[in-house]
Amino acid sequence: MLRANAITKRFGRTLALDAVDFEALPGEIHALVGENGAGKTTLMNVMAGSLAADRGEAVLDGRPLQAGSPRAALAAGIAAVHQSPMLFERMTWEENLALGGFDTGAGALDLEAVATRARSLAAKLGFEMPPAAATVENRSVAERVRLEVLRALSFDPRVLILDEPTSVLAPSELTAFLDLLRSLRGEGRIVVLITHKLAEAIAVADRITVLRRGRVVARTTPAQTTEEQLAGLMIGEIVPQPAASATPPQSGDPVLQIENLTLDDHTGRRILDRLSFRVAAGEVVGIAGVDGNGQTELVELLAGARHPGSGKITVLDGSSGSAMAVIPQNRDLDGLILDMRLWENLILARPLRERVTSHGWLNTSHAIELCGELIERFRIRAPGPETIAGALSGGNRQRLEVARAIASQPRVIVAHNICRGLDLAATAEVHRTILDFSAGGGAVILISSDLDELLAICGRLLIISRGKIREMNPGERDPQRLGLLMAGARD
Amino acid sequence: MLSSIAKPFAALALAAALISIVLAALGASPLGVFAALGEGAFGNWYACVDTIVKSTPLVFTGLAVSLAFSGALWNIGADGQLTIGAIAAGAIGPHLANFGHAIAIAIILAAGALGGAVWGGVAGWLRARRDVNEVISTIMLNFVAVQALSWVVHGPLMEPSRAYPTSSPIAPAARLEFYFAPSRINLGMLLAVVLAAACYLLLFNTGAGFELRAMGRNRRAATFFGIRIPALTFWVMALSGALAGLGGAVQVSAISHRLYEKLSPGWGFEAIAVALVARLNPLGIIPAAILFGALDNGSQAMQRTQGISPELVQVIQGLVILIILAFDTPAWSGLREQIFGASHDAAAVPPVAEMPDA
Numbered sequence: 097m098l099r100a101n102a103i104t105k106r107f108g109r110t111l112a113l114d115a116v117d118f119e120a121l122p123g124e125i126h127a128l129v130g131e132n133g134a135g136k137t138t139l140m141n142v143m144a145g146s147l148a149a150d151r152g153e154a155v156l157d158g159r160p161l162q163a164g165s166p167r168a169a170l171a172a173g174i175a176a177v178h179q180s181p182m183l184f185e186r187m188t189w190e191e192n193l194a195l196g197g198f199d200t201g202a203g204a205l206d207l208e209a210v211a212t213r214a215r216s217l218a219a220k221l222g223f224e225m226p227p228a229a230a231t232v233e234n235r236s237v238a239e240r241v242r243l244e245v246l247r248a249l250s251f252d253p254r255v256l257i258l259d260e261p262t263s264v265l266a267p268s269e270l271t272a273f274l275d276l277l278r279s280l281r282g283e284g285r286i287v288v289l290i291t292h293k294l295a296e297a298i299a300v301a302d303r304i305t306v307l308r309r310g311r312v313v314a315r316t317t318p319a320q321t322t323e324e325q326l327a328g329l330m331i332g333e334i335v336p337q338p339a340a341s342a343t344p345p346q347s348g349d350p351v352l353q354i355e356n357l358t359l360d361d362h363t364g365r366r367i368l369d370r371l372s373f374r375v376a377a378g379e380v381v382g383i384a385g386v387d388g389n390g391q392t393e394l395v396e397l398l399a400g401a402r403h404p405g406s407g408k409i410t411v412l413d414g415s416s417g418s419a420m421a422v423i424p425q426n427r428d429l430d431g432l433i434l435d436m437r438l439w440e441n442l443i444l445a446r447p448l449r450e451r452v453t454s455h456g457w458l459n460t461s462h463a464i465e466l467c468g469e470l471i472e473r474f475r476i477r478a479p480g481p482e483t484i485a486g487a488l489s490g491g492n493r494q495r496l497e498v499a500r501a502i503a504s505q506p507r508v509i510v511a512h513n514i515c516r517g518l519d520l521a522a523t524a525e526v527h528r529t530i531l532d533f534s535a536g537g538g539a540v541i542l543i544s545s546d547l548d549e550l551l552a553i554c555g556r557l558l559i560i561s562r563g564k565i566r567e568m569n570p571g572e573r574d575p576q577r578l579g580l581l582m583a584g585a586r587d
Numbered sequence: 588m589l590s591s592i593a594k595p596f597a598a599l600a601l602a603a604a605l606i607s608i609v610l611a612a613l614g615a616s617p618l619g620v621f622a623a624l625g626e627g628a629f630g631n632w633y634a635c636v637d638t639i640v641k642s643t644p645l646v647f648t649g650l651a652v653s654l655a656f657s658g659a660l661w662n663i664g665a666d667g668q669l670t671i672g673a674i675a676a677g678a679i680g681p682h683l684a685n686f687g688h689a690i691a692i693a694i695i696l697a698a699g700a701l702g703g704a705v706w707g708g709v710a711g712w713l714r715a716r717r718d719v720n721e722v723i724s725t726i727m728l729n730f731v732a733v734q735a736l737s738w739v740v741h742g743p744l745m746e747p748s749r750a751y752p753t754s755s756p757i758a759p760a761a762r763l764e765f766y767f768a769p770s771r772i773n774l775g776m777l778l779a780v781v782l783a784a785a786c787y788l789l790l791f792n793t794g795a796g797f798e799l800r801a802m803g804r805n806r807r808a809a810t811f812f813g814i815r816i817p818a819l820t821f822w823v824m825a826l827s828g829a830l831a832g833l834g835g836a837v838q839v840s841a842i843s844h845r846l847y848e849k850l851s852p853g854w855g856f857e858a859i860a861v862a863l864v865a866r867l868n869p870l871g872i873i874p875a876a877i878l879f880g881a882l883d884n885g886s887q888a889m890q891r892t893q894g895i896s897p898e899l900v901q902v903i904q905g906l907v908i909l910i911i912l913a914f915d916t917p918a919w920s921g922l923r924e925q926i927f928g929a930s931h932d933a934a935a936v937p938p939v940a941e942m943p944d945a
Contacts, residue, residue, distance in 0.1 A: 401810040424811050433805040444801060444812040453794040460792065 097121055098174070098255050098286050103142050103152035105135075112138040114310040115152065120255075120303075125277055125287040127301035129294060131330050131519040132491040134307040136290045137179060140257050143288075144176035145169030156255065173254035177244045177261055179290075179517060185233040189226050189243055190214070196247035214246055221245075222272035236388030238545070256280060257288040260517055262296055274300045292330070292519045294323040306330055331521055348377030350412055351539040352420075352508050357407035359393055359563075367393045369563040371407070375508060380530065380540040382554030383565070384547060386582050390563040391512060391543050395424055398510045398541075411507060421445065421506035423497050425513040425543075427490070431497050434486035438478060439467035441485045441496060447504040466503070474499040474529070491522040498529055509533060512543040527553050547575050547582070602910040606903050613899065620893050624903075627888020628881035634888070636770040640842065642880025644669065644851070646779035647834025648858030649865065649872040650786050651707075655721075655827040657790055657867050659803040660820060664710060664725025665831040666855025667732035668703040672832025674736055675702030676839040677846035678744055680757025691760035696778075696836050703832015704825045706732060711824025715817035721824065729855070737848050744846060754846035763841035775837040779873070782830065786869035799823055831855060860908055882907060 100118040104111075113135045120126035130136050141147040143154045148164030155161065162168035169176075183192050190207045198210040211228065218225050223242050226235055232243070241261055248256055262270055277287050277300055291297055297304055298318040306314040306329045314329045357371040368390045375381050385391055396402040398409060399422040411419040424430035432441050443449040443463050452463040467481035476495045478488055485493065494514060501509050511530065515523040531553060534540050543560075544550050550557060557568045559581045568578070607617035628638050648665040655662035662668075675698040683691040706728055713719035737752075739745075744754040763773040790796040802809045802819055810816055834854065843850065861879055865871030886900035 396811070399811050400813055422811060424808075429805075430807050430811050433801060433808050436801070436804055440797065440801070443797065444808065446813045449794055449797065456793050456795060458792050458794050458797055 097157060098143065098288070099155040100139065100143055101152050101155060103139065103149045103154070105138055105142060105147065105149050111310050113142070113149070116307070116310070116312055118143075118305055118312070120286045120288055122254075122286055123281055123284045124302045125281050125289060125300055127297035127304045128288060128290045128307065129292055129297050129304060129326060129330060130307035131292065132517075132522055133309075133489050134330070135310040136307055137259055138310075139307070140176060140259055140288070140290060143169070143255075144174055144257055146176070170251060170253075173251075174257065175248035175251045175253035175255070176257045177241070177248045177259060179259040183232045183240055183243060186231060188229045188231050189235070190229065192232055192243060193247055193250065196250035197252060198250040213250070217246060217249060218242070221276045236392070238387040253285070255286040255288065257290070259290045260292070261289075262291060262293060270296075294326045294330075297326070298323060327520060330519070348379065348537065348539075350374045351377050352541075353408075353410045353412060355408045355410070357394075357397065357409065358405045359390075359397065359402075360405050367563050368397070368404070371563075371565045373558060373565060373567065375539045375541060377507075377537050377539055378534050379556065380534050380542055380554050382550035382557045383541060383543040383560050384550050384557060384578060384582055385543070385545060385560035387513075387545050389560050391560060392425065394560070395422060395510060395512045395543065398422060399424070419507040421447075421501035421504045421509050423501050423509065423511040423514050425516065427493050427497055432485045432493055435484060437481065438471070438476075438483050438485055438488075438496060439463045439481040442467045442470065442481075442500050442503070445500050445504045447506070448500065470496075470499040470503055474502075490517050491519065494518055494522065494526060498526055502529065502533055506538070508539045508541065510541045510543070513545065514542075515544075515546070515549055523549075545582075547578055551575065602907050605910070606906055609899075609902065609906075610895075615893060615895060620889055620895060623889040623892045624882075624885040626885070627892075628885030630888075633770055634884065636772045638877065638881045638884045639776050640771045640773075640880075641884050642876040643775045643779055643841075644834045644838055644854040645858060645861050645876035645879055646776070646783060646872055647837065648831050648854045649861035649876050650779075650783055650869055651703075651827040651829075651831040651834070652855075652858045652862040653865060653867040653869055653872055654786055654790070654799075654830065655707075655823055656862055657803050658799040658819065658823050659806065660711070660714070660823055660827070661722045662707065662710070662725055662824065662827050663722055663859070664707065664728050664732075664855065665827070665858045666851055666853060667725065667729035668706040668828040668831035669835040669838075669851055669855055670729075670732040670736050671706040671835070672699035672703035672829075673835030673839050673843075673846060673850050674732075674739055674744075675699055675832070676836035677754045677757065678739070680761045680839060680844075681755040682758070683761040684758035686758075686760055688760050691758060692763065692840065695757065695761040695840050696833060699836020699839070700829040700833045703835065704829035706832065707828015708821060708825035710828075711821040714824070715820040733849075736846065736850060740846050740848055746845075752848060756845045757839065761840055762844060763837065765841075771842065773841040775841045778833075778837065782833075783869045783873050786830075786872075790869060795819075831858075864908065864911060878911075879904075879908075 098120045100116060102115045102117060103113050104115050105113040116135065116139060118128070118139065128136050128139065138147065142149045143161075145161060145164060145166040145168055153160045153163065156172050156174065159172070161172055161174070190211045193214050194205055194207060194210045198213045211225075215225050223246070226239060232240065235243075245258070245261060262273060274296070277289065280287050289297070289301065298321070301318060304316050304318065304321065304326070305312060306316070306326060308330060352375040354374070355372050357368055358366070359368040361367050371394070373381070383391065383394075393402065397404050398420060428434060433444065443452055448466070452459045452466065464481045470476070471478055471481065474495050476488070476499065477492050485496065488496065498514065501511070509530070515526055518526065527549075530540055530542070542550065542554055551573060556570070557573070557578070558565050559568060559578065561582060566581070572578070603621065610617045610620055627634055629635050648669055651665045651668065652662055676695045679698045680695050683694060686694065710721050710724040710728060713724045714721045740752045740754055746753055746755045763775055766772050790800060798809070798814045798819060802814060802816060806816065835851070838850070839846065857879055861872060861875045864878070865875040882904045886903065889895050890900055
């Protein structure tokens with residue numbers, strides 16, 4: 097039995113955990129749900145030894161775990177999968193896994209053996225491994241999470257703690273993943289699943305613990321509760337309305353035209369294959385797809401960070417390329433510079449940088465003032481513009497990114513997986529902001545692997561699979577069929 | 588807890604204690620040696636001037652390194668860039684007799700800057716266009732520069748009598764004068780200070796400087812937001828090289844007046860330590876360079892009066908720098924902020940705890 101006894105943890109003035117008790121039994125899937133900042137991840141880090149609690153202790157089978165030692169936790173049989181993948185970007189996936197339990201540790205490093213063991217475990221789980229010797233930096237987010245899950249499982253742990261593992265999985269992968277959790281439970285292991293996807297928690301968990309602002313507010317079982325009830329417990333007030341209904345398609349003049357966009361990678365593999373579509377003013381166009389089907393490259397092309405092999409991106413209406421604001425999917429790696437200040441992150445966006453620069457000189461106080469206004473307007477929880485971006489929580493980092501995109505007054509916003517890892521309230525808020533922008537005549541391309549999100553707010557839906565794009569008819573909104581198409585099915 | 592003021596002094600005391608042990612073990616008198624060090628570095632007007640003269644090339648190369656490092660471009664080639672700058676200055680210097688003093692100085696300094704810019708620019712171009720790691724290219728270009736200097740003073744630029752492996756002296760018009768002779772004080776240090784201020788303004792008060800720092804902190808994000816990495820890489824390396832080359836030209840114009848082999852005792856490498864001690868802050872480069880210059884100058888006096896071997900002098904220098912870096916804690920940053928105003932270096936700010944949403 098895994099127990100956390102009266103764990104208290106404070107970060108500066110913030111009380112992250114306030115005397116939290118938690119327990120999970122062998123042969124149980126225990127869902128830990130809560131909003132961003134509720135303390136779920138902190139609790140996981142304490143139990144997995146990555147953080148030492150200020151007070152209280154974690155106990156496994158009656159034996160207290162050494163505080164603040166991941167090594168001791170691992171030796172005791174607790175493995176954790178972190179929300180932001182902790183992988184070595186420049187190393188191959190085999191090397192990354194060799195740091196787990198696949199390597200026998202006796203004598204020379206045998207990457208072949210590691211790969212073989214990993215492949216057989218992955219086959220059992222229904223994963224496919226990347227090509228041999230591929231480095232992690234070029235893999236999609238979903239593939240990274242799979243690698244982390246594999247690495248955790250390679251230790252053959254008695255306790256597996258997973259922090260939001262499903263947010264990056266495709267619908268087709270989700271069922272297999274939940275089955276995997278069930279089979280781990282069947283082997284008598286303890287599975288702790290941190291999530292804010294309440295449907296998932298209800299579907300797979302035996303028990304559910306709800307955290308709010310560092311306190312346990314409910315312990316329940318799926319049979320005794322509903323999604324609405326859980327959402328109410330998590331937020332502690334009225335559940336935010338899901339963002340207003342989807343925008344109608346084609347409500348304005350075309351703003352963005354993409355013609356025959358084609359891109360090959362350096363090995364000659366086709367990444368994007370003759371993409372063509374248009375986006376009209378006031379429209380939210382969704383691009384659905386499983387990660388790794390060319391979305392990242394499409395965003396890079398739209399951002400101008402990369403040049404297409406052939407094809408054209410035209411912003412109509414006479415404006416130039418700066419008419420586009422991009423919110424890349426990986427906010428910590430691509431979207432923000434975590435060790436720079438908030439106002440510096442703000443002026444990363446060229447239009448904003450130009451606004452506070454005259455004849456090459458940067459008007460710092462103007463930038464700080466602008467940042468202060470946006471912090472207020474978008475309710476970013478930060479002490480002020482001089483705060484380092486890395487000190488913000490995930491939700492506030494995303495608010496900053498959205499604020500930056502809107503403030504640069506673009507004709508088109510390209511947003512890639514912007515609600516990944518955000519809780520209900522934050523997601524609804526981001527969606528509302530995006531919809532407000534489109535209601536004001538802006539065009540939005542929302543690229544996501546989350547069908548629910550796309551169906552909720554997109555007027556038109558495109559599906560990207562293996563670098564090809566196809567447009568869905570307005571009526572075609574059956575999630576199951578869309579899921580199949582995303583997974584590459586042809587009809 | 589030591590107060591933020593006491594801590595740096597504790598570091599120096601520790602350095603002194605460690606060095607005293609080394610000195611005592613070798614049979615020297617620690618007190619005498621330290622007295623000689625201080626006396627040699629700052630003991631009188633001439634010692635102070637000499638310390639400044641010795642620090643001047645380090646300010647130029649330190650600025651070169653800190654500018655490139657701010658963009659995460661690891662320019663290890665300041666020594667080569669300085670050398671090429673010196674060659675350009677030494678080559679053009681003898682032909683400036685017919686120009687006025689100010690014009691001749693402008694030409695010789697411009698030649699040095701241009702030479703260094705070409706040398707840095709090559710590494711920048713290789714990185715930007717061919718993705719050649721600048722650490723490798725700048726190290727290789729150092730070798731080429733050192734041998735090029737050796738070749739020109741034995742070959743095309745060798746003085747007419749061909750007795751010594753040096754170049755002809757530069758025209759008097761192209762020499763930075765000494766003031767208050769016999770002191771060697773000259774305008775080089777003033778130029779270095781002006782450039783340090785200019786580099787500071789460039790880094791923290793211009794759009795281009797912001798782009799450079801953004802590139803240094805997160806290249807991927809910089810790419811996504813339309814910062815033109817290849818162009819920036821080239822220009823920063825060229826500018827970095829120009830600063831180092833200018834240092835070479837000042838050395839030729841003010842001090843050496845001619846070229847000879849091993850002109851640089853390794854200013855470009857020492858510059859890396861200077862830049863890191865200054866935390867890449869251009870204004871911090873000046874005191875950091877003076878610290879190194881003072882150690883260098885003082886240790887020569889130590890050698891003369893206390894009979895300490897030159898090798899031990901280097902040991903002492905190394906220990907002092909190491910201990911300063913080891914104690915480079917937020918306390919140092921606090922002191923630095925009192926001296927230079929609020930730090931722009933985010934890494935120097937103690938981390939703030941994560942704040943929860945909503």
